[in-house]
Amino acid sequence: MxxxxxxxxxxxxxxxxxxxxxxxxxxxxxxxxxxxxxxxxxxxxxxxxxxxxxxxxxxxxxxxxxxxxxxxxxxxxxxxxxxxxxxxxxxxxxxxxxxxxxxxxxxxxxxxxxxxxxxxxxxxxxxxxxxxxxxxxxxxxxxxxxxxxxxxxxxxxxxxxxxxxxxxxxxxxxxxxxxxxxxxxxxxxxxxxxxxxxxxxxxxxxxxxxxxxxxxxxxxxxxxxxxxxxxxxxxxxxxxxxxxxxxxxxxxxxxxxxxxxxxxxxxxxIEHQERKRDADFLGRRARIAPDCLICGRPLVHHNTMEPAGYFCITSDHEIAGFLDEECFSTLVFRHCYNAQKKISPADPLIDLFRESALRSYFVLSHAGDASLMFHRFDEEGFEISSKSIALRKHESRFLPKEPSALYSLACRTLFDGETPVRKRFVFIRRINSEFPEEILLNDPFNRLDAAMRHIGARLPVSPD
Structure with missing residues (x-):
């Protein structure tokens, strides 16, 4: 040609x-x-x-x-x-x-x-x-x-x-x-x-x-x-x-x-960029956790993927994965809004949260003394809210031995065994549930990474 x-x-x-x-x-x-x-x-x-x-x-x-x-x-x-x-x-x-x-x-x-x-x-x-x-x-x-x-x-x-x-x-x-x-x-x-x-x-x-x-x-x-x-x-x-x-x-x-x-x-x-783009996508996909980082339900298969509502990645890029939409919504309502019981997926509050989450970034970080900090930022990088949450292995308001969703997420992202990873935080973003892997493409991923670095620079320094 x-x-x-x-x-x-x-x-x-x-x-x-x-x-x-x-x-x-x-x-x-x-x-x-x-x-x-x-x-x-x-x-x-x-x-x-x-x-x-x-x-x-x-x-x-x-x-x-x-x-x-x-x-x-x-x-x-x-x-x-x-x-x-x-x-x-x-x-x-x-x-x-x-x-x-x-x-x-x-x-x-x-x-x-x-x-x-x-x-x-x-x-x-x-x-x-x-x-x-x-x-x-x-x-x-x-x-x-x-x-x-x-x-x-x-x-x-x-x-x-x-x-x-x-x-x-x-x-x-x-x-x-x-x-x-x-x-x-x-x-x-x-x-x-x-x-x-x-x-x-x-x-x-x-x-x-x-x-x-x-x-x-x-x-x-x-x-x-x-x-x-x-x-x-x-x-x-x-x-x-x-x-x-x-x-x-x-x-x-x-x-x-x-x-x-x-x-x-x-x-x-162009051909070189396309090959690199494909290689970058496949490389990111290969490093993704195969299951929901909260409940453990399999999400990522060899050639297909289940619907997912959120993508999360640690600030050092060591851990990344998807979150089931209901799992994350339940976690937020339970620990941030102090919901006394599980919110039904059909509840109008869930729809309202889901819609507002499209314009938000969520950050989870270790705060020392068995507690976590949960932040919410807008798309410009300004903090909307923050809350200190006690980290417990089991939910205290439900059955005594019911595992805590927040604890499960924190253990898989913020801790190495029992030790919190220094200066690491988790960055969470609402994604297209019909095409979750879109976030792994170069442009969306680079925008996410830039937002993570911008917001990370505004976070308070976590204790050693």
Whole structure:
């Protein structure tokens, strides 16, 4: 399976010709090889891609925001003019930018798709999260520059690649909108030579050639029809036509000769993460106590599991297991609410406790002098209540020899034989009773562990 070669067109400077470059490059690549799949989309909201490539007036299947939301790429692609595939643009990106945090979101979506050939991404004139996603996925980043301010902005792109541990060899500058009529005295005869000289002096690499400023080409974007015309069909008599053809050949050759694609590495990283995730899950499951830590009823079997209401783990990760929902509810009502008799599972109080427990963490710790401390915290880590409970082997308010559920739980989690384990506490969380093992997956478990460490730092120091 050959991943697509991704070309991102990016510059923090507006008005340098990013969109003109991206859209025309797609058409010239398709003209260079009609069998080559070429796909284009834009994170800008000017809808230039849609205006140039859309056929007819039908409603789009979706847009670029749907791609970031997890919808498969293959469901969003539309076949446009000149044989170029495109994903429609979106007006809603600005509103959801704060919700997108991962820089690899786009790369993972593309790596998991069946898209092939060359993908061209047009970006916004800012290094926002959408541009970062486009850069993270790129095999080649073309940075159009038209003057020294746009050249100075290039360092932010180089800084981003360095921060992310990405190879800066992907970055290439391309002088654009160059007015070849302007001549200089000195070592640089024109703007192209000047920009290229400055770029090389700063350690930047450039593509061969440049894209000239052309009134004819500019008029292709500003006609009364609202349609954007490509240089290939409406500007063949200009030098820009020859320059785009040369640029397309460079990109095509680079794509053909690339021994490894960026998305190939992303796919390998995804597969490695999935293997690690599965191994982490199986490792945690193998260390889980097979029975309820209160009553001893078997809960965890080889390939299946009985319903359970709570998950508990010691602060040092030495002991972990599930608790039967009724067992834990009975324990709490008996020892924390001083219930004189066993509460029926159908009692409304049980439903109320079960619902509120979804937003709580429970902590059990040894307090010395044959007593335990039972704490309840909210999801922000603030203590709601705490109570000191005498630790007895048998329930005192029932039959004299009835085993204490609290004692059973404490013996299996807080004690090593008769000796309490120093600085250990038990952390308990309400879970999905239909899928108890969900808590053992990486994200839920890591969130639980982070909450345990946060709350553990607030607990009073237990006596030696």
């Amino acid at each position: 050959i991943e697509p070669y991704v070309v991102t067109v990016s510059s923090e400077k507006g008005g340098v010709g990013k969109t003109t470059l991206a859209t025309n490059l797609a058409i010239y690549l398709k003209a260079l090889n009609e069998e080559l799949p070429v796909t284009l989309f834009s994170f800008d909201n000017h809808f230039s891609v849609d205006r140039m490539f859309r056929i007819g007036r039908g409603a789009p299947k979706g847009d670029i925001m749907d791609l970031l939301a997890g919808r498969p790429v293959d469901q969003l692609l539309e076949l446009g003019e000149y044989g170029v595939q495109f994903i429609p643009s979106s007006r809603k990106l600005e509103a959801v930018a704060h919700q997108v945090r991962d820089r690899d979101l786009l790369a993972r979506a593309l790596a998991g798709s069946s898209i092939r050939g060359i993908v061209i991404i047009d970006t916004r004139p800012t290094l926002d999260i959408f541009t970062q996603n486009a850069l993270f996925a790129a095999d080649r980043v073309i940075v159009p520059v038209k003057d020294t301010p746009s050249l100075e902005n290039c360092r932010h792109l180089y800084d981003f690649f360095e921060e992310q541990g990405l190879s800066k060899r992907a970055l290439r500058l391309l002088p654009c909108l160059i007015d070849s009529r302007v001549r200089f005295d000195g070592p640089f005869k024109n703007a192209y030579q000047l920009l290229k000289g400055y770029a090389i002096n700063r350690g930047y690499k450039c593509l061969e050639g440049y894209i000239a400023k052309s009134p004819k080409v500019e008029s292709l974007n500003t006609n009364p029809e609202g349609k954007i015309h490509p240089v290939l069909t409406h500007g063949r008599g200009t030098r820009v036509h020859v320059q785009f053809a040369h640029l397309a050949r460079q990109v095509y050759i680079c794509a053909k000769e690339a021994s490894e694609r960026r998305l190939q590495q992303v796919r390998q990283d």
